[in-house]
Amino acid sequence: MKFLITGAAGQLGNQINQELRLIGVDDHDILAADKKALDVRYYDQVKKVVDVFQPDVIFHCAAFTDVEASEKIKRDLAYEVNLGGTKNIVNAIKDTNIKLVFISTDYVFDGKSQDLYEIDSHKNPLNVYGLTKSLAEDIVLEYKRSFIVRTAWIFGGSGHNFIEKMVELSKDHNKVYVVCDQIGSPTYAPHLASMLIKLALSDKYGIYHITNEGFISRSDLVRLAYKYLNIDTKVSDILTSSLQSSASRPLNACLSKQSLLDNNFELLAHYEQAVEEYCKKLKRR
Numbered sequence: 001m002k003f004l005i006t007g008a009a010g011q012l013g014n015q016i017n018q019e020l021r022l023i024g025v026d027d028h029d030i031l032a033a034d035k036k037a038l039d040v041r042y043y044d045q046v047k048k049v050v051d052v053f054q055p056d057v058i059f060h061c062a063a064f065t066d067v068e069a070s071e072k073i074k075r076d077l078a079y080e081v082n083l084g085g086t087k088n089i090v091n092a093i094k095d096t097n098i099k100l101v102f103i104s105t106d107y108v109f110d111g112k113s114q115d116l117y118e119i120d121s122h123k124n125p126l127n128v129y130g131l132t133k134s135l136a137e138d139i140v141l142e143y144k145r146s147f148i149v150r151t152a153w154i155f156g157g158s159g160h161n162f163i164e165k166m167v168e169l170s171k172d173h174n175k176v177y178v179v180c181d182q183i184g185s186p187t188y189a190p191h192l193a194s195m196l197i198k199l200a201l202s203d204k205y206g207i208y209h210i211t212n213e214g215f216i217s218r219s220d221l222v223r224l225a226y227k228y229l230n231i232d233t234k235v236s237d238i239l240t241s242s243l244q245s246s247a248s249r250p251l252n253a254c255l256s257k258q259s260l261l262d263n264n265f266e267l268l269a270h271y272e273q274a275v276e277e278y279c280k281k282l283k284r285r
């Protein structure tokens with residue numbers, strides 16, 4: 001089987017590339033395309049790569065992920081990459097049997113519910129990034145051989161992530177302020193990548209929510225990472241409403257993983273185990 005990864009230099013794309021190699025997929029059967037190799041905004045580029053490489057599976061990870069910039073300064077770019085790029089991929093494969101794994105986000109929801117978000121819960125993105133991903137989902141849904149995977153709070157792949165940023169901050173701060181009212185599930189990139197490959201090898205198409213198990217606030221997540229890393233910096237709770245941010249963010253990002261169970265897939269490990277594993281890795285660096 002041949003695998004194309006878009007956005008392969010990003011946190012998740014890079015991890016999928018590594019996981020494919022770990023399970024023994026041959027070099028020649030993986031095209032890990034970074035933005036230089038494949039800019040998804042250009043249909044001709046997408047079509048050419050699909051026609052020449054002829055993948056069996058596409059992991060579409062490429063995205064403009066800067067939530068703040070998407071809101072105002074780079075709104076057009078967010079639409080061009082997240083919506084336009086996804087349209088280009090779906091158009092390029094519409095007459096093929098290629099499986100498409102599209103990575104989406106908890107930000108398609110407004111986070112105002114008191115319950116877990118199910119795969120068919122009402123979507124109502126609060127920010128432009130979430131809206132572009134939600135519109136892209138609608139395009140992907142029209143393609144039969146597709147998996148839409150909503151995930152959240154990814155950490156532990158290459159590049160920067162929330163935990164790593166907070167560890168960096170601790171180096172020259174005795175105290176950090178972190179929001180305590182955003183609740184969700186951290187997602188360890190190696191665990192997610194491995195599950196995405198399992199999905200892609202199946203024909204159980206549809207929408208999935210995939211994160212590590214358990215729910216935690218952002219501030220408690222930082223406390224947990226600091227504990228595993230023996231960092232003394234104090235974590236103070238603040239409210240999301242006190243932040244000077246152009247983009248609104250959902251407070252409840254708790255996703256139900258029922259569709260994984262319904263399709264006989266295993267759930268990912270609990271986030272505590274994942275954060276501990278990641279912190280051990282950070283310590284060894």
Ligand SMILES: NC(=O)c1ccc[n+]([C@@H]2O[C@H](COP(=O)([O-])OP(=O)(O)OC[C@H]3O[C@@H](n4cnc5c(N)ncnc54)[C@H](OP(=O)(O)O)[C@@H]3O)[C@@H](O)[C@H]2O)c1
Pocket residue numbers: 006007008009010011012013034035038039040041060061062063064065081085103104105106133150151152153154155159
């Ligand atoms: N990180 C999270 O917590 C999170 C949560 C939910 C969902 N997701 C979704 O998961 C996927 C992977 O996220 P990630 O954390 O790996 O993000 P990331 O590290 O920002 O990776 C995205 C990659 O896409 C590339 N890219 C941007 N514009 C492109 C274009 N026009 N053509 C091709 N590639 C382009 C970026 O390259 P440059 O950096 O060079 O621009 C980057 O390498 C995304 O679809 C994201 O929406 C992420």
